[in-house]
Each structure stands twice: as structure tokens, then as C-alpha cells.
Amino acid sequence: MSLTNTPNANRLHIALYGRRNSGKSSLINALTGQNTALVSEYAGTTTDPVYKAMELHPIGPVLFIDTAGFDDEGELGRLRVEKTEQAVARTDMALVLLSEGELSLEKQWIEKLKKRNIPVIAVINKIDILKDAQALAARAEKALGQTPVCVSALKGEGITDLREALVRALPEDYERKSITGDLVGDGDLVMLVMPQDIQAPKGRLILPQVQTTRELLDKKCVIISTTADRYELALEQLAHAPKLIITDSQCFKQVYEHKPQESLLTSFSVLFAGYKGDINAFVAGAAAIDKLGPGSRVLIAEACTHAPLSEDIGRVKIPRALRARYGQQMQIDIVAGVDFPKDLSPYDLVIHCGGCMFNRKYVLSRIEAAQAADVPITNYGVALAKLTGILDKISFAGR
Secondary structure: OOOOOOOHHHOEEEEEEOOOOOOHHHHHHHHHOOOOOOOOOOOOOOOOOEEEEEEEOOOEEEEEEEOOOOOOOHHHHHHHHHHHHHHHHHOOEEEEEEOOOOOHHHHHHHHHHHHOOOOEEEEEOOOOOOOOHHHHHHHHHHHHOOOOEEOEOOOOEOHHHHHHHHHHOOOOOOOOOOOOOOOOOOOOEEEEEOOOOOOOOOOOOOHHHHHHHHHHHHOOOEEEEEOHHHHHHHHHOOOOOOOEEEEOHHHHHHHHHOOOOOOEEEEHHHHHHHHHOOHHHHHHHHHHHHHOOOOOEEEEEEOOOOOOOOOOHHHHHHHHHHHHHHOOOOEEEEEEOOOOOOOOOOOOEEEEOOOOOOOHHHHHHHHHHHHHOOOOEEEHHHHHHHHHOOHHHOOOOOO
């Protein structure tokens, strides 16, 4: 991925839902002005959700999610609908396409999406070939409580109206989140402590480091970067202490012990806990670490899917720290990517990564799932600060 590209996780996720052959794929093509999605006259062409990154004027970088029809049938159809259901957790905004006939399924899905605080726009596509689009629109307004946007993806009719509707329905917190919040501003000196280990191979920086650096540059901060083994030397070279030190969470103890008293301290993972999730929920969840015991069961959830590394934070370092405190018999389960248990009740604590590969809506959906199951949830960086005994000494953005 080029560093000039917006990561998919930072794009507005717009999902299209509807019955088979309702025109979801053709609508994506019309909105983007490109043939990005496969269109067919046969129902059920789209199987698993298809993700397509695009620039959508005037919104900016978006990720369209083209889902399978929620009226699919048979065993294979049931599996497709399950995939469509899973896409809801990632959805920032939804377009629900209406088809001729009764609208009970459409109503169920609109209610389901609204319960998740997802803005929904009802759309009638194919107005150029429908028998009576106006009658369908009138029925939809009565049944669904909203006026649908009528378009013809084939002829381009109504597409401008739909783009305008998308702008009006943008989530309230769209473009509101900042990685570093009010911790630093114009002219502040920021030190980044970035170990170059097996998790950041030669020639690469990990995504949170790249995104944080870019934001600090946009804020006109002065940045000094160092590896953990040169951290103390780097401090000695400075004329005055940094306003903020951002470290890899695994270095919390070392960095804290040699931190200038006047410098604020946080970590990339802690910053992303607030940027991608709910920092207050993660801090509250960390209190559960003190209540764990030898028989406790902990779930560690990674956003990335990768081969296990010898000193992986989630797979090795956090489990090692927990077992050092509570004993080797503690049960620790690890999941990666989109694998996340539907039933969290067996767990005493969930520890989630920074979520740099997920959009915020998806991370929040996992927090909501944990809270619904009455299971505390925290974040890698917050958990390591707690285990190190410095959680009350570090700084949080936007808290």
C-alpha cells in the first residue's frame, strides 16, 4: 500500500443492503462512475460481501460494501445472509434498496440498522423499468417512515440526489476523531519511541506509527524519533523535555522510568484505543485485571491475521505478563481478524488490539458485544500500562 493512499480502516464504510437483483452492484457503479462491481441479470450474483475502496465526491475516501441479497434461500443462501449480517458491524452508513412487492424484509433491516445507530437511506433503483416507481415510493414512505431516493443506475437519474442524501446523513462524529486529540499542538516537541523488532521488519513502520506521525506533522509539531535502545541518548540530545512521549506499549516500563517529569506519556496502542474505540470503556475494563485469578479465562483479540511471531505482543508478551502474575494454568484464548466469539460469557476479560486495521464502527461493535455480555473489555496498551502499574500516570486523548 502506498503511504499516499487512505487505509481502508480510515474510510467511511457505506454498505448496500437489499433483496437479490435489487440493483446494489449497479448502484455502486453509478455512484463511483466506474464498473467496480459485477452486475448480472441473474439473482444471487454477489455472494460474500465485496469491499471496494473509492473516492466519492464530495465526501472523500469511502469503502463500499456490496452485500448478498438478504432474501437468499437454501443452505448456501443462509450462509450468504450470515455474511451480510456480519457486514452490519462494519457499516457507518447504509443504503437499503427497495424492491417491488411487500416491504417486510426491508423494514426489518432498516430497524436493525437504526438500532445500531447507523444512518439509513432507502433507495428505489431501476425507476426506468419499474412498473410504478411512484406507487412503490408512496408505499415505502408509509411502511418505512422515510421518503426513498429514486434513481436509475443505468441512466444516471437521481444519482446526484443520492450523493446529496449521503452528505446530509453523514454520522455526527464523521471526521471528528483525532489520534492525539488535545495532547499536543502547533510547535510542541513530540518524541516517538519505536522499537524496530520482528513486528516492524527492516524498511517498514507499522501503520499506527505512520498515521500518528502524519497527524503530528499536520498539527505542525516538531517530531524526534528514536528506537527504544537509544531512548535515553535521544533525551540527552534535547535542549528541553518533550511535551509528549509516545512509545510502543511494550516499552512502557523503560520509558516511564527515564521520562522527564514534565513530559506527558502515552503509547500508540492507547491513542488508537480512543481513536478507534471507546477509551473510557477500555480504562474501566482494565480494572478487571486486578480481579483475575489462576482459574480465569481471558480472550485476546487481534485485528490482524498473521503468522505467530516469537515476541508478539498479543500472543506472547501479554499472556506471559498475565501468567507471571496469576499462574501458568490461566486459560488464554486468541482470535484474529474477523473471528470473534458470538458468546463472550465464558470470559472474565477481553483484551483487544489497537484496531488499526478495523474501522471505528467495527471496534465499537465489539465493545458493545462485550458490554451486552457483561464482560469487561480493555486494550493492549491500556492493559500493559495496568500490568506495569502506571495506568494512572499516562495520558489519554479526548478523555
